[in-house]
Amino acid sequence: MPVSVSSQSDLQLRTETLRHLRIPVWLFDVEALRFVWANDQALMLWNAGSLEELKSRDLHSDISNAVGTRLKQYVRDLSVDDRTIEEHWTLFPKGDPQSYECIINRFILSDGQVLLQVHALKPFRESDVDTLYRSNALLHTSVLVSVYDARGFRVYSNPMAREVLGGTNRVLSEHFVDTDLGARLCSQLTVSKSESIEAQVHTRHGSAWHSLTLEVCPDPISGASTVLVSETDISERRRAEERVHELAYTDTLTGLLNRASFHDRVDEAIAEHDESGRAFGILFLDLDRFKLINDSLGHSMGDQLLEAVARRLIESVSKETTVARVGGDEFMMLMPECSDGTVSVAVADQIVEAMRRPFDIDEQRLSVTPSIGISSFPEQGLNLSSLMRNADLAMYAAKADGGGRRLFEQRMADDSNVRLQTENDLRAALAHDQIRAHYQPKIDVATGAVTGMEALCRWHHPVRGMIPPLDFVGIAEESDLISELTRKMLRYALEQQCLWQAQGHTISIAVNISPRDFRSGKIVEMIEEALLQTGCDPEYVELEITESTLMAEGQLIQQMLTRIKALGVKLSIDDFGVGYSNLRYLQKFPLDSLKIDRSFTIDPEHAALLKLIVDMGKMLSLTLVAEGVESGEQMAWLTELGCDQVQGYWFSRPMDSEAATEFLETHKPWVDTQSRLTGLIDG
Numbered sequence: 001m002p003v004s005v006s007s008q009s010d011l012q013l014r015t016e017t018l019r020h021l022r023i024p025v026w027l028f029d030v031e032a033l034r035f036v037w038a039n040d041q042a043l044m045l046w047n048a049g050s051l052e053e054l055k056s057r058d059l060h061s062d063i064s065n066a067v068g069t070r071l072k073q074y075v076r077d078l079s080v081d082d083r084t085i086e087e088h089w090t091l092f093p094k095g096d097p098q099s100y101e102c103i104i105n106r107f108i109l110s111d112g113q114v115l116l117q118v119h120a121l122k123p124f125r126e127s128d129v130d131t132l133y134r135s136n137a138l139l140h141t142s143v144l145v146s147v148y149d150a151r152g153f154r155v156y157s158n159p160m161a162r163e164v165l166g167g168t169n170r171v172l173s174e175h176f177v178d179t180d181l182g183a184r185l186c187s188q189l190t191v192s193k194s195e196s197i198e199a200q201v202h203t204r205h206g207s208a209w210h211s212l213t214l215e216v217c218p219d220p221i222s223g224a225s226t227v228l229v230s231e232t233d234i235s236e237r238r239r240a241e242e243r244v245h246e247l248a249y250t251d252t253l254t255g256l257l258n259r260a261s262f263h264d265r266v267d268e269a270i271a272e273h274d275e276s277g278r279a280f281g282i283l284f285l286d287l288d289r290f291k292l293i294n295d296s297l298g299h300s301m302g303d304q305l306l307e308a309v310a311r312r313l314i315e316s317v318s319k320e321t322t323v324a325r326v327g328g329d330e331f332m333m334l335m336p337e338c339s340d341g342t343v344s345v346a347v348a349d350q351i352v353e354a355m356r357r358p359f360d361i362d363e364q365r366l367s368v369t370p371s372i373g374i375s376s377f378p379e380q381g382l383n384l385s386s387l388m389r390n391a392d393l394a395m396y397a398a399k400a401d402g403g404g405r406r407l408f409e410q411r412m413a414d415d416s417n418v419r420l421q422t423e424n425d426l427r428a429a430l431a432h433d434q435i436r437a438h439y440q441p442k443i444d445v446a447t448g449a450v451t452g453m454e455a456l457c458r459w460h461h462p463v464r465g466m467i468p469p470l471d472f473v474g475i476a477e478e479s480d481l482i483s484e485l486t487r488k489m490l491r492y493a494l495e496q497q498c499l500w501q502a503q504g505h506t507i508s509i510a511v512n513i514s515p516r517d518f519r520s521g522k523i524v525e526m527i528e529e530a531l532l533q534t535g536c537d538p539e540y541v542e543l544e545i546t547e548s549t550l551m552a553e554g555q556l557i558q559q560m561l562t563r564i565k566a567l568g569v570k571l572s573i574d575d576f577g578v579g580y581s582n583l584r585y586l587q588k589f590p591l592d593s594l595k596i597d598r599s600f601t602i603d604p605e606h607a608a609l610l611k612l613i614v615d616m617g618k619m620l621s622l623t624l625v626a627e628g629v630e631s632g633e634q635m636a637w638l639t640e641l642g643c644d645q646v647q648g649y650w651f652s653r654p655m656d657s658e659a660a661t662e663f664l665e666t667h668k669p670w671v672d673t674q675s676r677l678t679g680l681i682d683g
């Protein structure tokens with residue numbers, strides 16, 4: 001049965017792409033026992049002078065009846081089910097036997113006639129490593145590779161793509177579950193020539209998440225554009241990500257939303273206001289003297305009380321109110337509001353009233369009083385941070401009154417001028433070297449050896465004594481002082497690394513970098529400068545950055561991080577788990593390690609989530625560091641979960657450089673695997 005005229009043009013179009021494959025490919029008509037088409041590589045294989053010559057060959061005498069029957073069977077099999085057959089064939093180009101690994105697919109002409117499409121791979125030979133590798137790569141790779149023609153039809157799929165996507169001749173835009181997205185992408189491609197995206201696509205097993213790269217490759221012969229698509233399945237990663245996200249967005253103790261998701265809700269409410277004009281109120285509730293209960297009656301009692309408070313809060317507010325636990329004994333609520341804050345005030349009064357009833361827990365009767373601060377949007381703050389700050393200030397005012405509720409007033413903010421004073425003091429402190437670096441060791445779980453030290457700043461105040469960073473880093477960040485602080489810390493830390501190195505302690509030094517340092521754009525120069533001035537080997541320098549740094553507008557951050565990495569410096573993500581916990585970001589940036597936040601490592605309840613983070617981190621070849629290790633039990637389960645390094649009070653609090661040097665000199669690796677759990681660590 002000769003190939004029909006209508007099929008001829010179709011054939012020509014669809015073989016354009018096959019033509020350029022670097023492996024022999026031919027189409028074979030099993031009924032007629034004739035070649036229909038072959039690329040140049042196949043012509044060479046078959047020792048043919050031209051395609052016409054190959055097509056003219058009559059193979060009836062070369063192909064035995066048994067082989068002919070088998071070939072017909074292939075056609076029948078492949079017609080029912082579009083799959084790939086792989087076989088070892090001995091071919092006889094001009095009677096000379098040669099063995100090949102053949103990959104056989106069907107090729108359907110527009111008139112329905114089915115041909116065999118055969119790819120032949122040469123058996124392994126030393127000289128062919130490269131070709132073999134390449135062709136094998138295409139045929140055996142787990143990456144799906146497809147080529148779409150100018151009309152959008154799929155004209156080539158490698159075996160993996162055929163297996164996953166099936167043989168349907170879907171157009172490119174319909175490959176996507178969201179066909180609008182598909183159409184948009186196709187039109188963008190005409191301009192950009194190349195796109196990368198993660199999207200849901202159709203497969204023969206249903207929809208799946210794929211990571212796709214689409215590239216326009218002009219066909220050298222017809223001049224028409226073809227689109228080369230390579231894709232991999234990332235469904236598993238997406239599921240893990242969603243799970244982490246879900247866990248990271250709820251408070252496990254009370255089941256309420258946590259701080260991160262509350263912030264999201266506020267942002268949403270602000271965005272909604274732009275459309276609906278709807279106002280809303282924010283309540284910030286803090287329990288008075290909760291710490292006392294927690295310390296005197298124990299954490300378990302404290303936890304039960306928090307759960308009971310959460311339940312009572314839910315009971316006291318309407319369904320439209322969002323309730324979150326944002327810290328130990330801190331709760332926040334978001335509710336629809338009239339513009340003057342009256343609804344929030346009424347709800348706050350209800351809550352104060354409801355909390356008057358004591359809580360019965362473990363046969364003990366406990367009373368707590370709340371202090372509630374209220375700010376309402378848009379009257380008392382136009383963005384998340386000012387709303388939160390104002391609710392916070394109002395809460396402190398309520399606390400100063402001895403409990404109850406207070407609505408924010410401007411006067412309260414004026415009091416915060418105290419901050420301004422602190423800022424001035426801090427400026428002077430930086431100038432007079434009152435800010436110094438303390439160091440906290442990081443320990444290798446497997447050996448017990450010190451792998452590095454983290455530099456943490458301290459303010460040695462002549463009157464107020466030592467001020468912890470949480471009391472002033474925020475203020476530095478809100479002003480331009482943060483650059484100066486970071487510059488100093490880099491300098492101290494790198495100098496200290498050189499000193500230790502000279503004393504025979506080859507360990508890395510980590511410096512905390514604020515998201516603000518990236519925003520100012522000077523960070524790369526600052527690091528270069530510190531390396532240059534101290535002569536420190538960049539291999540031993542690590543920068544701890546936060547997820548919020550990564551989340552800030554993409555391109556620029558990516559460029560800065562790439563430049564920093566090019567200096568040879570290592571990057572780690574600090575406090576992982578409390579923020580967005582977006583694993584995609586981890587993949588996107590050139591990171592070396594992940595420091596899991598203390599809030600996840602103190603509580604075995606988080607083991608499942610932690611395991612997920614550790615596993616994903618390992619997949620991305622990141623070093624996993626657990627922060628805040630305070631006990632042997634904690635050490636035991638963190639080791640079990642597969643963390644690589646640990647840091648925490650269990651080994652050492654942050655120390656000044658003298659004490660840190662002493663630590664390095666006296667610290668001994670584990671005596672044996674048991675010793676790391678029994679505390680036999682510190683010689």
Ligand code: C2E
Nearest residue numbers: 456457468469470473489512513514628629630648649654
């Ligand atoms: P971080 O980077 O997460 O540092 C860890 C904090 O946890 C340190 O508090 C450390 O003393 C404390 N810590 C370590 N092990 C344990 C433990 O086992 N239990 C408990 N409860 N806490 C532990 P520190 O020194 O007060 O620093 C607080 C934060 O201030 C740091 O958190 C970091 O975000 C920031 N910070 C410190 N120094 C700098 C700095 O030089 N630059 C910048 N931008 N931020 C800094």
Ligand code: CA
Nearest residue numbers: 454512544574
């Ligand atoms: Ca840190």
Ligand code: CA
Nearest residue numbers: 574575595627
């Ligand atoms: Ca941290």
